[in-house]
Amino acid sequence: MRQLPKLAAARPVGVIAASLLLVVGIFAVSGYDVGAIVAGTVDGSVGSAAAWTQTIRWAIPLLIIALGVGLAFQAGYFNIGAQGQMYVGAIGSLAVGLAWRDGPALVVVPCAFAVGIALGALWSLVPGLLRTRLGADEVVTSLMMNFIAVLLLEWVCTGPLKSRDGTGQAATTDPLPAGFRLSDGSGVSPTLLVLCALLVAGAVILTGRTRLGLEIRLVGRNPVMAQWMGIRASRVGLVVFALSGAAAGLAGAVEAYGPSGGLRVGFSPQVGFMAVIVALVAAFGPIRTLLAAVFFGALRAATIYLPIVSDLPQAGLDMLNGTVALWITVSAVPVLLKRRRARAAARAGDQSGEPARRDREVVSSRG
Amino acid sequence: MVDFVVTCLQAATPIWLAALAGMFAQRSGILHLGLEGLLLSGAFVATATAIRTGSILLAVGAAIVVNLLLSLLFWVLVTHFKANVLIVGLGLSMSAAGATGFALVAFFDTEAAIQSPIGLPRPLAGVGGPLAGLSVLTFAAFALTWVSWWVIRRTRAGLRLSACGSDPFAARSAGVPVDLYRMASLQVGGLLCALAGAELSLAQVRSFSDNIAQGRGYLAFAAVLLGGLAPIGVSVAAVFFGSALAFGIQSQLDFNDVLPPQFVLMLPYAATIAAISATVVVKRRRGEQPTLVMERTL
Known part of the structure; x- marks a missing residue:
């Protein structure tokens, strides 16, 4: 059945509106001043130049990660390990910067970013290889890799890279030299905006204009047909795992060299998971991903701003994010589901010995 | 040594009960990432009710009622609205984390911890000895493991579950009401998670603080996979995870310089990845096709 594009766009908007109404209703029942909360949300996200800065600051990591994750989803791989990939990317890039403090920024920063991106990709290739070579479920393994990375970050911040002069409770690393930073504490700078624009443009070209983009879509739609057309699906799988991990690693490096200038235990919690929601809301289109990232970035900015102007606890808007997650896939997932079914059907055909031997080996190596 | 075993059991009980919940859900074909949220909601409702009413039975009862409703919501979204089971589960966990933090401020006007005047009964407290510190739910966990084993291995309902x-399609063809079985197992899971939450907040610390579960729900989820969906295996895995948790805290105190506690705490997750990969390899050797979680659940 042909789906009307308007309807497809209306669904995520409807889900978000319904979640907003529900959560605001809960605030009203709990006796909070709804008018003040709504006004505070608008003020904190789009009401002033400072608010817009905050919104963009949070939209940047969401956008970078969601662009990568969207590629993996498009190929039918449910990589949900972005949070961990972001953490190892941040750790790797920070370690380079701290170890080579005296080096020229024009050499050190690109090296650090390369290391961060590579580590993110490697972290993602663990579930990727287990999935494409063995057939182990990437959903579970990538989730487990997240928890390992969280602990790794905790160890790095309390052990090897711990700040000597830190006095507070929260463990942090040493700050990077100011010359290495890509932005100040606000997290928005021309460099970062240009980087984001390049990434969106790259994603548009990759998905719409290149052979790889076509292969990703074909593999996602029907892996068996893709095999018959001569596409090596397991290689495409590895590529999307590496790309999504690289994007998350880049987001980690941006965090370390941009707004934070250092790292602390459990920084940017839930960004990896929010990026998954962004990618699902946007249905993987790069421009739509940009819009969705700005929306959720605005929400995040409002979450941080609200406790200042109202007595509403920050947890109140965290609830909103969770509620959106609860409903959002009601509309977004049939796409993924269809792909999974296609793959299940593909395997059924594989078992009956339908394809020629050479193809069968390739198909089963994909799991 | 006995003391350390008791500490491990105390640390393991919430994970253990939640893992049994996850096992039932997964046996019925639903991957339950909402365990963390149900743990949090159970812990909060139990503590809040204990403070307001002073009755431990009402506290546990209220936690069970709330968790049954949340599990019902989970079921409706997954089966009737065809939502992605993993995202809904994570969403449930996120919402519960936000909602309990919000309710802490809305009802008790604090962002720190709320103290409960009462705790769970300790059956052996009168007898004394090393086991005196164990709450009634630790003993219940042993019993519930046996009950789960009996239901799954010895009853018709367990086989159908x-x-x-x-193979949901075969089950449907054989006349098994798959969706109803899924609801039943999710409801049992809600109940078990309410007990787990009560154990978490009312057994030792007798208080609820923001995000008290700290990933124990995800550990339980991992224990289900590591234990291979078998009641005994899942319980052993959960106790192993609980011990790793207790040992991680212990090692922080004892030999922080030799072995950072974070590496001990990584063990459960690494073990789960290894176990999943090994299972798949073994299945392949036997000539079976490994099923992916997503296909099994949708």
């Missing part, structure tokens, strides 16, 4: 997970 497993069929819903391993």
Whole structure:
């Protein structure tokens, strides 16, 4: 059945509106001043130049990660390990910067970013290889890799890279030299905006204009047909795992060299998971991903701003994010589901010995 | 040594009960990432009710009621609205984390911890000895493990439940009401998570603080996979995870310089990845096709 594009766009908007109404209703029942909360949300996200800065600051990591994750989803791989990939990317890039403090920024920063991106990709290739070579479920393994990375970050911040002069409770690393930073504490700078624009443009070209983009879509739609057309699906799988991990690693490096200038235990919690929601809301289109990232970035900015102007606890808007997650896939997932079914059907055909031997080996190596 | 075993059991009980919940859900074909949220909601409702009413029975009862409703919501979204089971589960966990933090401020006007005047009964407290510190739910966990084993291995309903997970289409063809079995197992899971939450907040610390579960729900989820969906295996895995948790805290105190506690705490997750990969390899050797979680659940 042909789906009307308007309807497809209306669904995520409807889900978000319904979640907003529900959560605001809960605030009203709990006796909070709804008018003040709504006004505070608008003020904190789009009401002033400072608010817009905050919104963009949070939209940047969401956008970078969601662009990568969207590629993996498009190929039918449910990589949900972005949070961990972001953490190892941040750790790797920070370690380079701290170890080579005296080096020229024009050499050190690109090296650090390369290391961060590579580590993110490697972290993602663990579930990727287990999935494409063995057939182990990437959903579970990538989730487990997240928890390992969280602990790794905790160890790095309390052990090897711990700040000597830190006095507070929260463990942090040493700050990077100011010359290495890509932005100040606000997290928005021309460099970062240009980087984001390049990434969106790259994603548009990759998905719409290149052979790889076509292969990703074909593999996602029907892996068996893709095999018959001569596409090596397991290689495409590895590529999307590496790309999504690289994007998350880049987001980690941006965090370390941009707004934070250092790292602390459990920084940017839930960004990896929010990026998954962004990618699902946007249905993987790069421009739509940009819009969705700005929306959720605005929400995040409002979450941080609200406790200042109202007595509403920050947890109140965290609830909103969770509620959106609860409903959002009601509309977004049939796409993924269809792909999974296609793959299940593909395997059924594989078992009956339908394809020629050479193809069968390739198909089963994909799991 | 006995003391350390008791500490491990205390640390393991919430994970253990939640893992049994996850096992039932997964046997029926639903991957339950909402365990963390149900743990949090159970812990909060139990503590809040204990403070307001002073009755431990009402506290546990209220936690069970709330968790049954949340599990019902989970079921409706997954089966009737065809939502992605993993995202809904994570969303449930996120919402519960936000909602309990919000309710802490809305009802008790604090962002720190709320103290409960009462705790769970300790059956052996009168007898004394090393086991005196264990709450009634630790003993219940042993009993519930045996009950789960009996239901799954020895009853018709248990067999059908497993069929819903391993081959829902065949189960449907054989006349098994798959969706109803899934609801039943999710409801049992809600109940078990309410007990787990009560154990978490009312057994030792007798208080609820923001995000008290700290990932124990995800550990339980991992224990289900590591234990291979078998009641005994899942319980052993959960106790192993609980011990790793206790040992991680212990090692922080004892030999922080030799072995950072974070590496001990990584063990459960690494073990789960290894176990999943090994299972798949073994299945391949036997000539079976490994099923992916997503296909099994949708």
